[in-house]
Every structure is written in structure tokens, then in C-alpha cells.
Amino acid sequence: xxxxxxxxxxxxxxxxxxxxxxxxxxxxxxxxxxxxxxxxxxxxxxxxxxxxxxxxxxxxxxxxxxxxxxxxxxxxxxxxxxxxxxxxxxxxxxxxxxxxxxxxxxxxxxxxxxxxxxxxxxxxxxxxxxxxxxxxxxxxxxxxxxxxxxxxxxxxxxxxxxxxxxxxxxxxxxxxxxxxxxxxxxxxxxxxxxxxxxxxxxxxxxxxxxxxxxxxxxxxxxxxxxxxxxxxxxxxxxxxxxxxxxxxxxxxxxxxxxxxxxxxxxxxxxxxxxxxxxxxxxxxxxxxxxx
Numbered sequence: 001x002x003x004x005x006x007x008x009x010x011x012x013x014x015x016x017x018x019x020x021x022x023x024x025x026x027x028x029x030x031x032x033x034x035x036x037x038x039x040x041x042x043x044x045x046x047x048x049x050x051x052x053x054x055x056x057x058x059x060x061x062x063x064x065x066x067x068x069x070x071x072x073x074x075x076x077x078x079x080x081x082x083x084x085x086x087x088x089x090x091x092x093x094x095x096x097x098x099x100x101x102x103x104x105x106x107x108x109x110x111x112x113x114x115x116x117x118x119x120x121x122x123x124x125x126x127x128x129x130x131x132x133x134x135x136x137x138x139x140x141x142x143x144x145x146x147x148x149x150x151x152x153x154x155x156x157x158x159x160x161x162x163x164x165x166x167x168x169x170x171x172x173x174x175x176x177x178x179x180x181x182x183x184x185x186x187x188x189x190x191x192x193x194x195x196x197x198x199x200x201x202x203x204x205x206x207x208x209x210x211x212x213x214x215x216x217x218x219x220x221x222x223x224x225x226x227x228x229x230x231x232x233x234x235x236x237x238x239x240x241x242x243x244x245x246x247x248x249x250x251x252x253x254x255x256x257x258x259x260x261x262x263x264x265x266x267x268x269x270x271x272x273x274x275x276x277x278x279x280x281x282x283x284x285x286x287x288x289x290x291x
Contacts, residue, residue, distance in 0.1 A: 061100040065120035072285040085285040086124040123253035139251030140265040147239025149217040161237040166190040172201040172210035
């Protein structure tokens with residue numbers, strides 16, 4: 001493991017996030033029963049209920065592992081310092097618990113093996129909460145999710161983002177993705193236009209070959225704010241997060257069975273959200289509201 005820094009007190013590679021809170025099985029079952037009966041509701045802010053204060057006197061420090069090549073989540077800044085949303089959130093949690101934070105970096109492929117071999121207590125690296133991952137590790141409650149979002153030309157008349165409102169509307173999407181499947185299942189009356197790459201789909205919107213673009217919210221956010229878009233476009237409506245299509249979210253990875261640490265991290269995470277610190281970090285690292 002490559003040790004980079006010790007700090008006492010940085011939907012996602014290739015356009016897809018590495019991960020998205022785990023819902024209770026009964027809620028998931030209820031969702032599955034009604035999913036196709038109505039247009040899905042936009043993602044709402046949640047996860048703010050504070051449970052009983054756990055005991056963490058047994059935790060002398062929090063050994064955190066991340067990687068360093070995934071901006072804006074974890075990366076080295078121009079001064080060579082480890083920075084990013086994940087890193088600052090980890091530090092905020094350590095500050096909330098009043099325990100020292102030891103932050104180390106490793107290659108992506110080595111994160112889970114290092115965690116399993118007890119070289120770290122927790123991994124903050126945008127790892128997806130998934131059935132596959134849960135075979136090897138456990139997670140805290142989710143700390144962010146990447147919604148699917150619509151984008152359209154700035155200043156164009158509003159389009160009603162419902163199944164009926166999108167009837168006949170040309171919507172660009174990348175072929176073979178969860179976003180295409182979601183469109184076909186919930187907005188099947190739209191004129192869905194598929195493209196081989198995200199760049200092709202975005203160019204379709206820029207050149208008015210499509211009325212709307214549907215895709216990964218984080219990737220779209222940085223495209224909208226970047227030079228390639230020429231500031232042509234903006235988000236339309238709010239975000240959609242349906243676990244069957246877009247995953248369960250991103251959590252703090254911990255060793256399997258470490259229930260005490262999960263309880264402590266969930267408590268600290270909720271405290272950070274309630275204090276407003278979480279929202280401050282979102283505004284710092286993301287140029288547009290994500291949801």
C-alpha cells in the first residue's frame with residue numbers, strides 16, 4: 001500500500017459511478033410492485049434521521065483508504081495535497097467523532113484486498129453498494145447517489161417531463177445503457193434516439209437533432225459547465241434514482257461483520273449532514289445542484 005498522507009485532527013470511471021443507501025427489503029418489494037404503474041418520482045433528499053448515540057471509545061483513530069486519480073472525489077491538487085469530496089467528507093466524519101484521521105492511498109484494485117486484510121478501517125472511494133460487493137465487504141448508509149437527469153437547450157420552452165408530456169419528443173440516450181432501459185420503461189411514448197457514445201448523444205442535443213438528452217447526472221453536470229458544451233444546455237427537471245436501473249448508491253466500505261464501526265459511521269455521517277457541512281461540500285465540489 002502506497003502511503004501518501006496522514007492527517008491528524010480526497011453513477012464513476014468511464015462515465016459510470018462505482019456505486020449508489022440500502023433500502024429495506026420490504027420497501028424494495030413495494031417499489032417493484034408499483035414501478036411500472038406510474039412515472040417515477042424525482043429523487044428526494046433523505047437520510048437525515050439521527051439514531052441513538054453509539055459508543056466509539058474503542059476507536060482510537062480511523063484508518064482511511066482511498067485512491068488519488070478520480071476527481072472531484074479524490075485527487076492530488078496543484079500543491080500535491082490529497083483533496084476531493086471523499087477526502088473532505090472523511091475528515092468531517094473524523095472531526096465529528098473527535099478521532100485522528102489517517103488517510104492513505106492505494107490503487108483501485110487494491111482497495112478491497114487492503115480492507116479485508118485489516119490494513120484500513122474504512123474506504124472512501126466511491127465504491128458502489130451492490131450485491132456483488134456485499135459478498136466481500138459491508139457498507140455504511142449511502143453518502144451520495146448519482147441520479148439520471150434530463151438536459152435540454154437553455155432558454156427553450158419547458159417540456160413536461162411525464163410519460164404523456166414526452167410523447168413524440170426526441171430524447172437522445174446512449175444505446176444499451178440503464179438510462180435507455182429506464183426511458184423505454186417509463187417514457188415509452190418519447191421518440192427515443194440511441195447513440196453509440198455519450199459524446200454522440202450530447203452532440204445530438206447541441207445540434208438540435210434531439211430535444212432532450214438523458215444520462216448520468218454527474219457526467220452531464222460537468223459537460224454542461226465545461227467548454228465542450230459551449231454553455232448550450234442546462235438540466236431540465238430533477239433527478240431520478242431507481243435502484244433497479246441505477247444502483248443503490250455509494251457507501252463507506254468496511255470489513256464484513258464490523259457492525260460497531262458501521263453504527264458509528266452512520267451516526268457521524270448523519271451528524272455531518274444535519275450540521276450543514278455535507279451541503280457545503282456538495283456546493284464546493286459540484287458546480288450545479290446534483291439532484
